[in-house]
Amino acid sequence: MSGEPRRVFRRYVAVGDSFTEGIDDPDPATPGRHRGWADRLAEVLDADARAAGGRLEYANLAVRGRKLGQVVAEQLDTAVSLHPDLVSFCAGGNDILRPGTDVDALATDLDNAVARLRAVGADVLLATGFDPGGLPVVRWTRGRVAAFNLHVWSIAQRHDALVLDLWSMRALYDARLWAPDRIHLAPEGHARVALLAAATVRGLHGGALGAAEREWAAPLPPHPAPGRVARARADAQWARTYLAPWVRRRIEGRSSGDGVTAKRPEPLPLDG
Incomplete structure (x- = not known):
């Protein structure tokens, strides 16, 4: 209420x-x-x-x-x-x-x-x-x-x-x-x-x-939508830069979090 x-x-x-x-x-x-x-x-x-x-x-x-x-x-x-x-x-x-x-x-x-x-x-x-x-x-x-x-x-x-x-x-x-x-x-x-x-x-x-x-x-301010060719180029770049490495990690049994630990493991004040 x-x-x-x-x-x-x-x-x-x-x-x-x-x-x-x-x-x-x-x-x-x-x-x-x-x-x-x-x-x-x-x-x-x-x-x-x-x-x-x-x-x-x-x-x-x-x-x-x-x-x-x-x-x-x-x-x-x-x-x-x-x-x-x-x-x-x-x-x-x-x-x-x-x-x-x-x-x-x-x-x-x-x-x-x-x-x-x-x-x-x-x-x-x-x-x-x-x-x-x-x-x-x-x-x-x-x-x-x-x-x-x-x-x-x-x-x-x-x-x-x-x-x-x-x-x-x-x-x-x-x-x-x-x-x-x-x-x-x-x-x-x-x-x-x-x-x-x-x-x-x-x-x-x-x-x-x-x-x-x-x-x-x-909503964000309007912006022009990319054309078909620009979208296709962006998709290809994304596949090379991000999708392929993700698939490779899956095949190799690796994770982006390997060796990573919690950034804030203890409850502290924000300036602590």
């Missing part, structure tokens, strides 16, 4: 893969590190905590390339041990990109993880998959993404969790919100997802949304 006071979170833990690690959103304060929507959400939540006379402690355990089962195996125990009052759990995209993935099995693992987090009193923010219908090559995963999203909504309803609804985020049909690899978000994409996440988290507990939080849906 709109008359209820806004919930102030004191400890937020983000778990997941490259989406939550923030790939392709360079952190200006730390060269070589990524910022991302979860860091940006933490800044909003910290402002709420400061207004209430406290501070937010924030940990980000996400690691690029991780599949959902790996996120559960490597990050869930740690997340529980940190005693968060908010956890974002966004995973499954790397599984869905692989042919033959059992979406129902993914949903079972996600359901169990959410149940465990809710059992320790944490609010949980899940995320649907993006609609890949407008993206070359990965558009063939659209049916699996849609099936997984139905599971996400069902799990959220069952456990009283929140859903960051990326499938319905029409602004993401604009290629300018995506990084050159067409898999990760550009900085503006991460910024808009953070605004939608803030609106989602704050909306659960009431309180009017600020104008800035509504900007996630605003």
Whole structure:
């Protein structure tokens, strides 16, 4: 209800893969590190905590390339041990990109993880998959993404969790919100997802949304669409630069996350 006071979170833990690690959103304060929507959400939540006379402690355990089962195996125990009052759990995209993935099995693992987090009193923010219908090559995963999203909504309803609804985020049909690899978000994409996440988290507990939080849906200024030849050249360049190395890693059993550890393993104030 709109008359209820806004919930102030004191400890937020983000778990997941490259989406939550923030790939392709360079952190200006730390060269070589990524910022991302979860860091940006933490800044909003910290402002709420400061207004209430406290501070937010924030940990980000996400690691690029991780599949959902790996996120559960490597990050869930740690997340529980940190005693968060908010956890974002966004995973499954790397599984869905692989042919033959059992979406129902993914949903079972996600359901169990959410149940465990809710059992320790944490609010949980899940995320649907993006609609890949407008993206070359990965558009063939659209049916699996849609099936997984139905599971996400069902799990959220069952456990009283929140859903960051990326499938319905029409602004993401604009290629300018995506990084050159067409898999990760550009900085503006991460910024808009953070605004939608803030609106989602704050909306659960009431309180009017600020104008800035509504900007996630605003269309970008018009720009001329590339012609057929330009699109074909861009698609060929993308296949050489990004698709071929991805396929090669799959064949060789390697991951972009090999040797990578969590960028923020401890819950600390944002300036800590």
